[in-house]
Amino acid sequence: xxxxxxxxxYALPFxxxxxxxxxxxxxxxxxxxxxxxxKALEGIAVTVVxxxxxxxxxxxxxxxxxxxxxxxxxxxxxxxxxxxALSYGEQVFVxxxxxxxxxxxxxxxxxxxxxVSVRANPITRSNDTISYSVAxxxxxxxxxxxDVLKKLPGIEVENSGRIxxxxxxxxxxxxxxxxxxxxxxxxxxxxxxxxxxxxxxxxENHQPVRVLDSLVASYSTSLNIKLKNKVTTTxxxxxxxxxxxxxxxxRANLTPMLFTQKQQMLISYQANNSGxxxxxxxxxxxxxxxxxxxxxxxxxxxxxxxxEMSPPQxxxxxxxxxxxxxxxxxxxxxLKRDVQLRVNASYLHxxxxxxxxxxxxxxxxxxxxxxxxxxxNSLFSIRHRLTSLC
Numbered sequence: 001x002x003x004x005x006x007x008x009x010y011a012l013p014f015x016x017x018x019x020x021x022x023x024x025x026x027x028x029x030x031x032x033x034x035x036x037x038x039k040a041l042e043g044i045a046v047t048v049v050x051x052x053x054x055x056x057x058x059x060x061x062x063x064x065x066x067x068x069x070x071x072x073x074x075x076x077x078x079x080x081x082x083x084x085a086l087s088y089g090e091q092v093f094v095x096x097x098x099x100x101x102x103x104x105x106x107x108x109x110x111x112x113x114x115x116v117s118v119r120a121n122p123i124t125r126s127n128d129t130i131s132y133s134v135a136x137x138x139x140x141x142x143x144x145x146x147d148v149l150k151k152l153p154g155i156e157v158e159n160s161g162r163i164x165x166x167x168x169x170x171x172x173x174x175x176x177x178x179x180x181x182x183x184x185x186x187x188x189x190x191x192x193x194x195x196x197x198x199x200x201x202x203x204e205n206h207q208p209v210r211v212l213d214s215l216v217a218s219y220s221t222s223l224n225i226k227l228k229n230k231v232t233t234t235x236x237x238x239x240x241x242x243x244x245x246x247x248x249x250x251r252a253n254l255t256p257m258l259f260t261q262k263q264q265m266l267i268s269y270q271a272n273n274s275g276x277x278x279x280x281x282x283x284x285x286x287x288x289x290x291x292x293x294x295x296x297x298x299x300x301x302x303x304x305x306x307x308e309m310s311p312p313q314x315x316x317x318x319x320x321x322x323x324x325x326x327x328x329x330x331x332x333x334x335l336k337r338d339v340q341l342r343v344n345a346s347y348l349h350x351x352x353x354x355x356x357x358x359x360x361x362x363x364x365x366x367x368x369x370x371x372x373x374x375x376x377n378s379l380f381s382i383r384h385r386l387t388s389l390c
Contacts, residue, residue, distance in 0.1 A: 026071060026072070026073050026099075027071070027072050027073070027074065027079070027097055027098060027099050028069065028070075028071050028099040029048060029058075029060075029069070029070045029071075029072075029079075029081065029095075029099070029100065029101075029102060030067070030068065030069045030070075030100075030101050030102075031046075031067070031068060031101050031102040031103045031104065032062070032065070032066040032067050032068070032103050032104070033046065033062040033066045033068060033083055033103075033104045033106065034066050034103070034104070034105055034106070035088070035105065035106055035107075035108065036105055036106070036107055036108070038105075040062075040064070040065050040066030041062060041066055041085065041088075041106065042062055042063060042064045042066065043061060043062065043085070044061070044062040044066075044068075044083055044084075044085045044088075044104070044106070045059060045060075045061060045083070045084060045085065046059065046060045046061070046062065046068045046070060046081060046082070046083045046104070047059045047081070047082045047083075047084075048070050048072055048079055048080070048081055049079070049080050049082065050074075050076060050079070050080070051076070051078050051079065051080045051094060054080075057072045057074055057079070058070040058071060058072035074097060075097075076097050077096070077097055078094055078095065078096055078097055079094070079095055079096075079097050080092060080093070080094050080095075081093040081094075081095060081102055083104040083106060085106065086111065087108060087109065087110070087111065088106040088107065088108055088109055089106060089107040089108075089109040091104050091105070091106055091107075121133070122136035122137065123153070128203065128204040128205050128206070129201055129202070129203055129204070130154075130201070130202040130204070131199045131200070131201050131202075131226075132152045132199060132200045132201075132202070133198075133199055134148055134194060134197045134198060134199055134200060135198075137151045137152060138194050138195075142194045143193070143194065144189065144190050144191060144192060144193060144194060144236070145188075145189055145192045145193070145194050145197050145200070145225065146161065146189040146190050147194060148194050148197075148200070149163060149189065149200065152200060154166055154202070155200075155202070157189075160280060160283070160285065161185075161186040161189060161190065161280060161281075161283075161285060162285040163185070163189070163223060163285070165202060165221045165223075166221075168220075168221065169285070169286065170220075170221055170222055170223050170286065171206065171208065171218075171220035171221060171222045171286055172203075172206065172208050172222035172223070172286065173185035173188070173189070173222070173223050173225075173285075173286070174203075174222060174223065174224040174225065175188060175192075175224075175225045175227070175259060175264060176224075176225070176226065176227060176259060176261075176264070177224060178264055178332055178334065178340070179208075179332075179342075180264045180266060180330055180332045180342070181266070181330055181344070182284075182342070182344055182387070182389075183284040183285060183286035184281065184282055184283065184284055184285070184344075185285060185286075186280055186281040186283065186285065187255070187266060187268055187281050187328060187330070188225070188257075188266065190281065191235065191236040191253070191255040191257070191266075191268065192225070192234065192236075192257065193234055193235075193236065196227055196228060196229075196232055196234045197225055197226065197227060197228070198226050198227065198228045199226040200223060200224075200225060200226070201223065201224040201225075201226060202221060202222075202223060203221065203222040203223070203224055204221050205218055205219055205220075205221075206218055206220060206221060206222040208222065227259055230260070230261060231259070231260050232257070232258070232259040232260075233256075233257070233258055234257050234259075235254075235255045235256040235257045236253055236254075236255045237253070237254055237255075238251070238252070238253040238254075239251070239252045239253075239254075240252075247273065249272075249273060249274045250271075250272065250273060250274070251271070251272035251273075251274050251276065252269070252270065252271045252272065253268075253269075253270045254268070254269045254270075255267070255268040255269075255270075261334075262333065262334045263331070263332060263333045263334065264330075264331070264332045265330065265331050265332075266328075266329075266330045267328070267329050267330070268281070268326070268327070268328045269325075269326070269327050269328075270324075270325075270326045271324060271325040271326070272322070272324060273321075273322060273323045273324075274317060275316055275317030275318065275319070275320035275321070275322060276316075276317050276320075276322075276324075277316050277320060277322070277324075278324045278325075278326040278348070278350070279324070279326070279348055279350055279383075281326065281328070282326065282328065282346050282348060282383070282385075309354050309356045309375060309377070320352065321352065321353040321354075321355075322350065322351060322352045322353070323350075323351045324348070324349065324350040324351070324352075325347075325348070325349040325350075326346070326347070326348050326349075326350075327346065327347045328344075328345070328346040328347075329343075329344075329345045329346075330342075330343070330344050330345075331343045340389070341389070342387075342389045343386075343387070344385070344386070344387045345385065345386045345387075346383070346385050346386075347382075347383070348381070348382065348383040349382055350379075350380070350381050350382075350383075351378075351379070351380045351381075352378075352379040352380075353376075353377070353378055353379070354375065354376070354377035354378075354379065355375065355376055355377075356374075356375045357372065357373065357374050357375070358372075358373045358375070359371070359372055359373075360373070
């Protein structure tokens with residue numbers, strides 16, 4: 001018992017000496033953080049690091065009054081104190097390793113963030129709807145939405161303007177879910193600027209008659225054009241003339257458009273003598289047209305009609321001599337959810353001239369006969385149409 005008391009008697013001074021050394025080695029750094037005007041800054045990180053290795057030794061966060069306090073134990077001769085925050089410049093102090101007070105004054109500073117590009121998926125699917133992002137398929141050369149449709153996977157655009165999906169003609173051409181043009185969608189696809197469209201939706205197995213949606217299955221496909229803005233005022237304007245040869249060639253296309261949530265309007269005046277067949281914009285291109293053609297093919301041919309010429313296998317504006325004027329007005333008003341008022345009126349004044357020659361050779365046993373035939377056709381047509389639906 002006496003030996004244990006003697007050991008504690010001599011060990012106690014050494015323990016007190018070691019505790020005193022530990023207290024002496026602890027460094028307390030206190031201070032405040034404020035801006036250049038003296039306003040206290042809260043939530044600023046103050047870090048104490050080793051001067052040479054940047055190893056973090058201690059850190060503190062300034063309070064509402066800007067005050068901070070950091071304690072550390074280190075044998076280093078000097079320390080580096082760093083205060084940093086968003087929207088402020090970094091401030092650094094190099095100080096001796098001893099307890100002291102340091103006050104930071106941070107300079108406001110703007111931060112330039114690196115540019116970040118966010119790209120949406122170019123093609124997405126939701127149930128029976130496939131959406132194509134127009135921006136992902138558009139370049140500077142694309143003027144109208146028809147130019148972009150030609151690039152979309154699974155979609156084809158014929159020379160006539162008819163749109164096919166997976167080889168089959170579409171049933172309906174909607175703009176924001178409304179059928180403004182009743183199948184004559186060339187007026188929209190050739191004149192609606194691609195920059196006004198955000199996406200093209202392919203509606204698979206689409207039933208256009210809503211009351212039959214759950215009763216009669218449909219395997220047809222329709223297209224829906226989604227616009228960037230809820231109220232879109234756009235269109236096309238093109239006027240030109242040339243006098244390089246006779247006759248003087250000219251053309252004009254003025255097609256203003258208005259699309260809102262409740263009403264849509266498309267008015268178009270087109271005229272030219274440069275070989276552009278404006279009558280194509282009044283042609284119905286949907287599935288209904290195929291049915292009409294099948295019915296008309298069974299009718300008798302008119303034996304007194306003008307003998308037509310076979311068109312060349314290149315663009316019509318290279319060979320067509322015409323003088324055409326087309327006016328079209330289309331208006332749709334959404335009265336209720338399933339009630340719409342639609343008015344479509346059009347007028348076409350078209351004069352065309354056709355010239356051609358044919359040569360037929362007949363070989364007989366004792367002779368050869370050559371037959372030359374010249375055709376000179378002048379075609380003139382006036383068409384007008386007014387339809388309404390409620």
